[in-house]
Amino acid sequence: MLGTICCNLSTKDFLEQLSEGVDEVDFRSPLAHLSSQLDLVAFAYLSLPPQGNKPTLISNYPTSWTARYLEHQYQSIDTVIVRPRRRMPLPMGLFATGC
Template sequence: MTAIEHSFHEFLDALQTGTDEIAFQNIGERAAHRLGFRWFAYLSLSDDTPRLISSYPRSWTTRYFELGYDDIDPVLRRARTERRIFSWDGEVQMPRSRKLKSFFDDATTFGIRTGVTVPVVGGFGRLAAFTLASQERSAAIDRLVANSSDILHLIGLYFHTNLEIRLSQHRPTHRHRNLTQRECQCLAWSARGKSVVDIAAIVGISPRTVVFHLENCRRKLNAASLTHCAVIATRQGLIP
């Protein structure tokens, strides 16, 4: 299994334990870093109010909407018509207006210069875009996009689909829903019969850390054993 395939499978596992926007932000940020990018951003324009989940600096995202950059952003405009993943580079774009030049200058100030975007176009003008961005182009990222664009495309589509499903379920709030993302991930694999050593290899952490997370799960759910813990977590919708 190649490095990107391993990252992709870990990403899929993590999606199964995402329960809210914070969890999905952590999932997206971890995936971006594993793939060699600095940031990730998911922007959904399906409703009247845009939904942004990203690891961009908050000062940039606030400025982005306050100045109406979402109306002129050439990446978003391209995402409305494209159906496949595409690359972009702000430093080689040719601004056609003062406002567009200001947009590129601002993005560069925050270090956002290049990236790839996966468009998710729906009916009735609905649009979502999943972006992986970096401070500068690199040979490694260029090779990744050239050789693994299909996996990057799937990452964007899976993120969008799982997020929409999870947030539309309106799960009831449980008093024990304070398990961390990593705790849920380790417990989910344990429930499937994986050993501590197996989980450590799959998730990419040490066996000792796996034991630490599983013990936290058992303690937080007040379970007598890991089996009991998995049953409680499954009933409460904490693990698939």
């Protein structure tokens, strides 16, 4: 089912939009479209740079929440973030759909 949905999203267009993006605004639109196509109410993309640099959060969650999340550094205790970082990353081919 997910493979069918992904194919209908025009994977090529989605990847082109992401590759042409230069700032957070450019990334938010294709991510919002993808989450809508997958019937997700909300999305969040968090980039964690090396120590000492500020994380980047691209999301459609309310600004008041994302500001609080970053201000209180919840990424350091958020199990959605912390658990995968402790484990070996998944091979990228795992999600290939053959589109």
